[in-house]
Amino acid sequence: MAPIKLTTKEQIVQLLNDFDNFIFDCDGVIWLGDHPIPGSIETIKLLQDLQKTIIFVTNNSTKSRNQYTEKFTKLGLSVTKDEVFGSAYAAATYLDKIIQFPKDEKIWVMGEKGIIEELNDLGYETLGGEDERLNVKFHKDTTPFLPIDPKVGAVIAGLDTNVNYHRLAITLQYLQQPNVKFIATNIDSTFPSKGLILPGAGSIIETVAYASGREPIPCGKPSQNMLDAIVKDKNLDRSRTIMIGDRLNTDIKFGNDGNLGGTLLVLSGIETEENALKHGTPKYYSDVLGVIYDLYK
Amino acid sequence: MAPIKLTTKEQIVQLLNDFDNFIFDCDGVIWLGDHPIPGSIETIKLLQDLQKTIIFVTNNSTKSRNQYTEKFTKLGLSVTKDEVFGSAYAAATYLDKIIQFPKDEKIWVMGEKGIIEELNDLGYETLGGEDERLNVKFHKDTTPFLPIDPKVGAVIAGLDTNVNYHRLAITLQYLQQPNVKFIATNIDSTFPSKGLILPGAGSIIETVAYASGREPIPCGKPSQNMLDAIVKDKNLDRSRTIMIGDRLNTDIKFGNDGNLGGTLLVLSGIETEENALKHGTPKYYSDVLGVIYDLYK
Incomplete structure (x- = not known):
């Protein structure tokens, strides 16, 4: 029709x-x-x-639901947190509700604040993400993120404008563990921003997907x-x-x-x-x- | 057999x-x-x-042939530059000999010194690569790399341990130009390094390939x-x-x-x-x- x-x-x-x-x-x-x-x-x-x-x-996984409600308020709309579903929240909910990921295991994040906030809100402990120690150049012998933490049971990846080789290298070490789950907030290849088409979550995630030979479970639209x-x-x-x-x-x-x-x-x-x-x-x-x-x- | x-x-x-x-x-x-x-x-x-x-x-595209001959010399072997074929040289040669890329066009590099040296050796002007202005966080309004340079006719991408969102975003802008050629030094997904498996050139390149919907021409083994x-x-x-x-x-x-x-x-x-x-x-x-x-x- x-x-x-x-x-x-x-x-x-x-x-x-x-x-x-x-x-x-x-x-x-x-x-x-x-x-x-x-x-x-x-x-x-x-x-x-x-x-x-x-x-x-x-x-958009870079913002949490709290950050979204602030944006709505600025526009003059009264919107509550439970009316907003971001892909970061979707990924956290998938972990919590659908696969019932245990609260005593940790989650390695390749992504921004939105993901960390949503996971912490649900009571999960996160590693990686915006940790400033990941901003320095990767060296196997000096990174504080090796050896990998055996308590990590999942990787959640999303758009990460802080992406660098250090983050990619450590994320790959976790994905080489077959028991570690691999979840993507979303797999959009690009997104429009002020007249430019920029690399989206899916493109950043593709790096570690290709390197590990694994496909993530996508949570966004x-x-x-x-x-x-x-x-x-x-x-x-x-x-x-x-x-x-x-x-x-x-x-x-x-x-x-x-x-x-x-x-x-x-x-x-x-x-x-x-x-x-x-x-x-x-x-x-x-x-x-x-x-x-x-x-x- | x-x-x-x-x-x-x-x-x-x-x-x-x-x-x-x-x-x-x-x-x-x-x-x-x-x-x-x-x-x-x-x-x-x-x-x-x-x-x-x-x-x-x-x-390995991060080293030029000159850097390789130095490595052989240290090991006690007498090896000349013309006995070494790295993927950076292969990519530069492909551009020069096979597709006869014009010398008055420029090349955007997402990769390290090896690629830049080989291209410069053949008389090509390069942009990007290890340029320190790419090490700062990407902002559309402040990056000196926008608008893109209309003289750029090719992108060469290889292993880049300096990879960040700034480099990915600008590389993508060039790949969105259909007339700009897209060449990969090699597409190895990983490489072994001191007991770790690390993301290889192919994984890094996959980001911009996925974002642009293009596949690079690979030059390495x-x-x-x-x-x-x-x-x-x-x-x-x-x-x-x-x-x-x-x-x-x-x-x-x-x-x-x-x-x-x-x-x-x-x-x-x-x-x-x-x-x-x-x-x-x-x-x-x-x-x-x-x-x-x-x-x-």
Whole structure:
């Protein structure tokens, strides 16, 4: 079925009748970097007024849920920590809830603060990450991270803008232990930033995946590990849930693979109307999220 | 045909009659890190006395040929620069001889000194590499490497123990230009170092390959780009040439794919006798290179 473009008030009323739960991608939908997309804040507020369940999902693992709620507050939105699902939280939840990783084992992190905070919040002890001793050049005989810690039972890797040979070399030593689990916050190859396309978590992780001959378990969109966690956590009826995002191959795939009642592609991010129509996978599409507010009022 | 183990003087005499040209892998054959393997130096000297053509090949791109000849000198061997083929030289030669890359275009390097020296030797101007301004944290607005230089027509990537997000981000910007060529010194996923297995050139390069969706042209073993360059440069008769190395999947494959007259696997590196017999690809095998000298004397 061809995607339907949202252009009338009747469509919006129907949409608001059909769905109780709205899952949002953030970047490209609500904001672009630090700049809110006009109309998005008003639309979120409208949905809040209508008592809809609102959930924000993001593959950005460098920020924790606390850091996200601060960002929402700055934009004038009242959002609580339990309405935000980042890929760092998804990875931590996967470890805790799905595989029930023991609390007395440690986790080696190749990634930033978001991952560490979420793991610590769940009571896990972490090693690596932003530890400044990893910022010096790697030497086998002087690194304080060798020999490896036998209490480490998992590696969680995400976007790491502090990546260096020291971090890669130690991470590889852990991945050479077959019993050490290997989890990725997400495997996006790139992400857009202020007009540039930069290496994403998936590209950084690919280094140690290739070196170890192992593939990580991915937790972010479009992995259903993340959606399953959200549905379980929030007790959602999938048929009354819509996924809204700006990427066909992550956001819309995420909603379709998860058998949600609907998907809405907004064109304020990286996709074009031509793409939306050609691939035909979202149920609805619109230029921006703000058309919901504009048409409803 | 099952590999033949070298155990008698008659075999050695036959070997020395059959081959005029001896191509050697270095690490695991002649030395292990900084330590010569007993008997190897004597064997090389014997071959030199017998007026054999000797060529050393290595996938290590961090050293230039000049740096290698210094290493040989320290071990008491007289080896000239033109007897050494490193993967950095192979990549530079590929650019110069095979694709005739213009001298008025520049080359972005993600790698170490060996690559820069070989390119500069051939008259190419390089950017990136060990430039200290790449050691600071990446910021789009402050990096001196943006906007990218439109004179850059190729990226050469190799093992880079200075790898960081700044280097990866800028390298990716060049690879997003479809006309910029993408060449790898080699694609070894790991290398052994003092009892550790560390991330190799291939793993580091995989980051930007994955991010850009491009595959590099590899120049080191087992790529035939390297053997073709050697055969051409030295005017070798392939049937009178033997490849000697310690890895089945690079050294022995290199010789077999290149239709050389013979291959010799030595077990002083990473392979076992069981592997040599099971996979059955080398023509000959021996515990160490030194058996040639020991049995001949």
